[in-house]
Amino acid sequence: MNIICCLKQVPDTEAQIKVASDAKSIVTDDIKWVMNPYDEYGVEEGLRLKEKFGGEVTVVGLGPKRVTESIRTALAMGADKGMLIMDDALEGSDSLAVAKALAAAIKGLEYDLVFSGQRGVDDDMGVVGANLAEFLGIPHFSVIDKVEVSEDGKSVKVNRPIEGQTLVIESNLPALVTAQKGLNEPRYASLPGIMKAKKKPLEEKTLSDLGLDAAEFGEGARKVKIIELTPPPAREAGKIVEGETPQEKAAELAKLLHEEAKII
Amino acid sequence: MAQGVWTIAEQRDGEIRKVTYEIVSEGRRLADALGQDLTVVLLGSGIKDKAAELGQYGADRVLVADDARLEPYTTDAYVSVISELVKANDPAILLIGATVEGKDLSARLSGRLGVGMAQDCTAFSVEDGNLVATRPIYAGKAYAKVTFENSWPQMATARPKVMTINEPDTGKSAEVIDASFSLDDSALKTRVVDTSKDESGKVDLTEADKIVSGGRGMKGPENYKILEDLADVIGASVGASRSAVDAGWRPHTDQVGQTGKVVSPNLYIACGISGAIQHLAGMSTSKVIVAINKDEDAPIFQKADYGVVADLFDVVPVLTEEVKKYL
Numbered sequence: 001m002n003i004i005c006c007l008k009q010v011p012d013t014e015a016q017i018k019v020a021s022d023a024k025s026i027v028t029d030d031i032k033w034v035m036n037p038y039d040e041y042g043v044e045e046g047l048r049l050k051e052k053f054g055g056e057v058t059v060v061g062l063g064p065k066r067v068t069e070s071i072r073t074a075l076a077m078g079a080d081k082g083m084l085i086m087d088d089a090l091e092g093s094d095s096l097a098v099a100k101a102l103a104a105a106i107k108g109l110e111y112d113l114v115f116s117g118q119r120g121v122d123d124d125m126g127v128v129g130a131n132l133a134e135f136l137g138i139p140h141f142s143v144i145d146k147v148e149v150s151e152d153g154k155s156v157k158v159n160r161p162i163e164g165q166t167l168v169i170e171s172n173l174p175a176l177v178t179a180q181k182g183l184n185e186p187r188y189a190s191l192p193g194i195m196k197a198k199k200k201p202l203e204e205k206t207l208s209d210l211g212l213d214a215a216e217f218g219e220g221a222r223k224v225k226i227i228e229l230t231p232p233p234a235r236e237a238g239k240i241v242e243g244e245t246p247q248e249k250a251a252e253l254a255k256l257l258h259e260e261a262k263i264i
Numbered sequence: 265m266a267q268g269v270w271t272i273a274e275q276r277d278g279e280i281r282k283v284t285y286e287i288v289s290e291g292r293r294l295a296d297a298l299g300q301d302l303t304v305v306l307l308g309s310g311i312k313d314k315a316a317e318l319g320q321y322g323a324d325r326v327l328v329a330d331d332a333r334l335e336p337y338t339t340d341a342y343v344s345v346i347s348e349l350v351k352a353n354d355p356a357i358l359l360i361g362a363t364v365e366g367k368d369l370s371a372r373l374s375g376r377l378g379v380g381m382a383q384d385c386t387a388f389s390v391e392d393g394n395l396v397a398t399r400p401i402y403a404g405k406a407y408a409k410v411t412f413e414n415s416w417p418q419m420a421t422a423r424p425k426v427m428t429i430n431e432p433d434t435g436k437s438a439e440v441i442d443a444s445f446s447l448d449d450s451a452l453k454t455r456v457v458d459t460s461k462d463e464s465g466k467v468d469l470t471e472a473d474k475i476v477s478g479g480r481g482m483k484g485p486e487n488y489k490i491l492e493d494l495a496d497v498i499g500a501s502v503g504a505s506r507s508a509v510d511a512g513w514r515p516h517t518d519q520v521g522q523t524g525k526v527v528s529p530n531l532y533i534a535c536g537i538s539g540a541i542q543h544l545a546g547m548s549t550s551k552v553i554v555a556i557n558k559d560e561d562a563p564i565f566q567k568a569d570y571g572v573v574a575d576l577f578d579v580v581p582v583l584t585e586e587v588k589k590y591l
């Protein structure tokens with residue numbers, strides 16, 4: 001079973017996000033870049049399926065050179081090969097363009113199952129996985145917390161929690177799954193894993209390597225234009241509820257929620 | 265030229281979901297700003313009798329796609345039908361609710377139509393005839409204002425519980441039209457084989473009006489009983505921090521934060537939660553935030569409207585009794 005795992009590099013969730021002076025981007029100086037947490041679940045699931053069915057796990061990322069580091073992390077977890085789609089013309093691409101480039105790269109590979117994260121914790125879009133599946137012409141399942149591949153390796157059954165229900169859905173392979181927390185517990189890269197990762201193949205591809213026209217990518221081709229970024233509306237610390245004892249404080253809080261906030 | 269505002273209704277088991285009224289109401293406002301009509305597209309099986317009443321919230325007409333294969337929701341069937349209708353009618357704006365299904369639908373649909381899409385927006389306006397959408401990014405650590413270019417329809421999803429629902433005008437009803445579409449079985453690649461309902465009767469966190477959340481300060485899974493009791497009394501759902509989820513005290517579907525659910529209830533009560541940046545990102549758009557924590561320096565107090573510095577095990581049970589006085 002051959003598995004592709006998409007990998008997006010995002011700012012560490014610890015990062016304070018500051019809007020840059022152009023009001024269109026964020027200040028990246030102090031940012032630590034990591035693998036999107038949801039992609040870790042995808043990579044882990046890919047590795048588990050490989051351990052069961054054999055085959056290869058290929059990690060595909062798109063972005064600047066620094067993404068190499070995150071791909072190496074996935075290789076150190078146990079993935080077999082990496083590919084980085086890197087091209088200056090990609091800078092500023094929107095979800096549609098990213099999915100188009102990923103699709104072009106993945107079309108040239110053998111795969112039964114593709115994983116992406118359910119959303120990037122940067123732009124919070126959660127669109128690239130579904131677009132990629134569309135461009136590959138395969139079904140997708142989004143926000144999945146359980147994946148079961150049939151013994152013959154030909155079909156997949158997934159669990160999809162929606163508000164108040166869980167759906168069990170199936171399809172034939174190939175298919176794409178967007179990984180949600182709960183799918184598994186991602187492993188850490190071991191020291192020998194890290195050593196081995198250094199020697200694993202990591203290919204770099206430009207748009208022209210993929211037979212793509214640079215004019216369809218990057219800032220200029222965006223269909224969703226950023227007008228401006230702003231910091232969130234400030235939220236100020238409110239009042240500390242008074243009282244001699246915890247019981248008094250609880251009574252005072254109930255009263256405030258009723259009389260002042262008018263919410264109870 | 266693309267014309268008209270469209271919203272996609274969300275129904276489940278034949279019942280219109282609340283988010284539908286939110287986006288129909290918002291769609292009405294956008295349609296008025298553009299001086300155009302509002303069309304709602306309703307898909308399902310045997311749902312036609314639910315269509316006309318959407319007029320009370322501002323729909324001029326409802327296009328009904330009624331087919332056994334449109335119940336329950338599957339991405340394949342919905343994307344196939346909606347993309348066909350959109351291509352045939354060329355609407356200017358397409359609005360969808362940012363529920364789990366709505367986000368799934370909009371994502372694939374944007375690929376099928378080759379249009380840009382703004383996910384999970386919290387505000388909309390029309391400027392120079394174009395849709396302008398505001399959406400939180402980095403789970404609310406920043407906001408992006410976006411618009412569209414050479415991309416029709418201008419497509420966006422609206423975060424549940426943010427858009428105001430219009431006062432229903434019972435005198436109004438929408439024109440109901442049977443949509444004509446061809447849904448080919450060969451387009452249906454996925455099958456829903458089972459559905460298990462959550463029997464707790466609790467509203468999902470993303471749709472909850474009130475949330476009582478517990479963190480590591482709860483000390484163990486058994487202690488969530490006191491939060492459940494409070495939640496039952498005030499009609500809240502129960503959430504958790506990642507620490508509580510990772511400890512196995514609560515299911516992952518309860519996690520609030522940057523890598524969990526982003527919530528905006530009217531009331532959020534954080535119990536034994538320190539207020540790490542990833543947690544705050546997921547709940548700081550709540551209207552009223554209460555923090556109960558014994559550490560007065562806990563960062564959660566910086567965001568709380570009401571802070572209670574005390575042991576939660578002393579406060580919560582008393583609070584449960586005290587609020588009863590006001591109900």
Ligand SMILES: Cc1cc2nc3c(=O)[nH]c(=O)nc-3n(C[C@H](O)[C@H](O)[C@H](O)COP(=O)(O)OP(=O)(O)OC[C@H]3O[C@@H](n4cnc5c(N)ncnc54)[C@H](O)[C@@H]3O)c2cc1C
Nearest residue numbers: 479480481505506507521522523536537538542543558576
């Ligand atoms: C990649 C990544 C993603 C993350 N995503 C999320 C996310 O989505 N959501 C999330 O919540 N976290 C997330 N985190 C974790 C986050 O950084 C914090 O570790 C976590 O939120 C802490 O949970 P907590 O507040 O319950 O625990 P703690 O930080 O340990 O706080 C417990 C609090 O309880 C108080 N307390 C203890 N006993 C009592 C008592 N008897 N009465 C009153 N107060 C008491 C303490 O004073 C303390 O403030 C993420 C971390 C990473 C690295």
Ligand SMILES: Nc1ncnc2c1ncn2[C@@H]1O[C@H](COP(=O)(O)O)[C@@H](O)[C@H]1O
Nearest residue numbers: 006007062116117119120125126127128
């Ligand atoms: N630049 C990228 N390179 C590789 N994968 C990506 C990229 N952007 C998005 N993805 C994949 O799509 C998922 C959802 O991202 P998004 O749609 O941007 O929220 C990510 O978790 C990745 O798996």
